[in-house]
Amino acid sequence: MKPLRLACGIGLPLLLSACALTPPPSGVEAVTPSQWQAPTPGAAETANAASLPHHGTLTDLSQWWQQQNDPLLVELIDAAQAASPTVADAVSRIEQSRANSVSADAALLPKLDGTITSSRTNMQPPLPLSTITQAELQPSWEADLFGGNRDTSRAALARLRGAQANWHDARVSVAAEVANRYYSLRTCNKLVTVTQEDADSREETARLSDLSAKAGFQAPATAALARASAAEARGRLTQQYASCDLDVKALVQLTAMDEATLRNKMAASTPPPTQPIVIDSLPARVLLQRPDVFIAEQEVAAASAEVGNAQAARYPRLTLSGSIGAARYHSAGVTTDLQTWSIGPITLSLPLFDGGARAANVDASEARYDSAVSAYRGTVRQAVREVEEALVNLQSTSSRSKDARAAVEGYRAAYEGAESLYRNGMANLLDLEDSRRLRLASELNAVTLERERMSAWISLYRAAGGGWRNPDAGRTASATAIRPTSSDSE
Template sequence: MTSMNDIRDQALDEALARPQRRPLAQPVVQTVAKFAPRFATVLAALLLSACAAPAFHQPSVSTPAAFKEAQATPAASPEAVRSAADGSTWKVAQPAESQPRGEWWKAFNDTRLDGLIAQATASNQNLTVAAARVKQARAIAGIAEADRIPQIGVGVGAQRGQLSPLEAGVAPGTRMSPVTSYKASLSASYELDLFGRVSSNVAAARGDAGAVEATYRSVLLSLQADVAQTYFRLRALDAEIATVNQTVRLREESVRVTGRRFELGDIGEFDLSRAKTELSTARAEAIGLQRRRATAEHALAVLLGQPASNFGAASDPLEANASLPLIPAGLPSSLLERRPDIAGAQRTMEAANARIGVARSAMFPALSIGANGGGVAGAFGDVFKWSSRSWLLGATLAMPLIDGGRNRSNVVRSEAALEEAVGSYRQSVLVAFAEVEDNLAGLRVLAGQGAELEAAVVSARRSADLAQKLYEAGRSSYLELLDAQRNLASAQRSAVQLRGDRAVTTVALIRALGGGWDAAPASSSANTVALASK
């Protein structure tokens, strides 16, 4: 019986027995041997320079020496600050997006806020999604890294088949018997990174993973800031509701007193009707604020990863003496280090630059080396015998010849993707500077408004007291009293709203600064908290 191994050996012997091609003439061989090393060196240099990924150059961005709205710039370490030709100072940017931002919310000295942010960090679903994407990106980077090392595999199998007489090379009509064979093999393959395809692909995957990790940190910072801002809005609404409820109580007292005076005949029905109108208006405003508070409470529940139906926040009005930290803006160049969105744009640029190398390498040869060794036998027990050994070594050099411009177009696409990433990076920087300036200006303006509103509340309260006494003495009309009371209620509500705006804007500034900042200068104010970046 003829086995499949015998047929294979016979075909191999016939191939070896065929006459070989006539060798090249000796002069031609000598000429090729003489110039081949030179041509090979020049060709290799040209190919390597043509397909390697271009060196990444950090795009230039216009960085101001200091924030325009900053009241004071904290001093940086001498070794980190340089002087420009015009005398201004700037800080050398160092990648710092992976550094911890610190628990900046603890600067508000609010244990309830601390607990809410901890709960949101543990249960928010958007953060869970971002964390899962980080795992995916790291896994993809691991897949790319795997191409750096040889791939080794093992296989064990069995097969049974029957060749036709033609395939076996025997006379037609010969009866062929089925043959069973068993095989065990150990294989290895490896691609030599001649033109940087593997290294560029790894660099691109690492850049993508870095961008996704920066996005995660951006989502985390946004979540923490959203929780803090929603919390302060809720407390500001509680304070506003308390102010309106106080107005309602005053209106109720006014209706009671006015009604009594109407019964005694001291005043007419007009004053009583006006008092009742003011009471109903104040009650309507209080009910409207309850709707806004419910909406804010539900938004906070979503941030905490809880059903809105199961969450409730106790009333906690934001007091006038609530401690708010003073946030130093620092140097604008350090903003490029702290902002996670800028860090993500930076990593995206690096990945796009590496993909140019991947696209270029596709235009040049790829060399792969493979090896396979094992045993093949008709009985499984004979597979691992030395006489059943089988091995194979090979190398494959492959490159495209005609692709219709596909690879060249892919290079152009990759270069355009880098241009897009550079534009996105510069836009992120511009937006970051604008956000810091916006919030610095907001805090400056709100501080001025706060001082004026405090004076307005004092004056309005004095006017309301005088109007009340004049009305009771019969020296002024009820309309004058209502006007004074309305002014006082309006000034008090504006002061409460501004108090909440200052807290929300402070958090917004922290978010715009990337969640970290330099050490703040010492301040004598009781409401100032000096913070240090971590």
């Protein structure tokens, strides 16, 4: 009768384990637009520029920095990624997540502990002193009847995968930040050149105006206006130099490079023409290349597994332990060797009353799951927005570039004409200064527009995932996925 009861006691949780626990799905859908609303920049828009095909592929995008043919830019990005505390923190998180994953996997396996004990006993006379030495192996194992430990292992693995993607995301962010600051410095140096030329021109006008005023050909007020214009140009030039210095300081902080070395490298390096990427198509599945989307997806999977673990905690637990060992007993000159072993106890733990704590843990884990799903969908929407914004900025800067060049040429020709008339006494200084301001504004706008366009390219690089390769991109079916669209199937 007793063996029957024991068998029933052990078999009961096994029968209960057949009752399926139903944690929420580890994957959810996130709807993306069937096509981008903003136009993608194609080859026609950059026909006059040296361009690099991208076609929405990962390989070309990941090699974009190398394809810029700017060794200094690549060197600065590599230095920044090596020195970045953000990247170092991401590496640390990978190690922590890997350790957690190993620990979670270990819970599924039997455990084996070893003990060695020795004691000396003094009993009452006439019993002699005795020494007992014992070595023992103690195995134990918990039967994962309801999958709670497996769910913990799955959650740890999902977070490890997310931490690995976060490392890529950190590297992409650092690369984009360095590139933005690098192009900002290059643009600043161009603006220095433009501002220097303007300042030199105004200085020359002021010199000629002073000579003319001293000779009595111009009023002193005209000469004063020319001097004021020259002073304004010098102030603008000083401000521009300061702006470039700030960019240098920022690059020094990002790359941990000595400032003198960085300045020498910048001075010795001749920046090649910018190399925009030609994108004939950018399918919506490009969002799967984004590390942050993958991280949010893995967090949904981890939260689902944690719901399963919390549900399993409400059911019985079955553990089995035992021991095998050897002992030596020495007393009154007599030594006795013993061998011991045991199987058991077999422990069945039944949760009877906990004041609702386990049920509350299930509710809390389900709430965290709902939050992870909401965050995932929000991340996808944010990704769509960033791609759309980058495409809008690219389209805008592309459309404005031709007009900006035409404006520079027109205002430059108008200024040269006004300057010629002024030198021949056929125009006043006010007309010349108006033409000069218009020319300077157009040149500054053209240089700034070039910088804005490069910033838009970098934004698209980040929005498209920066060339990171989703480890699940080749799987046949994804539990958590962006819903396929008509443009993706083409």
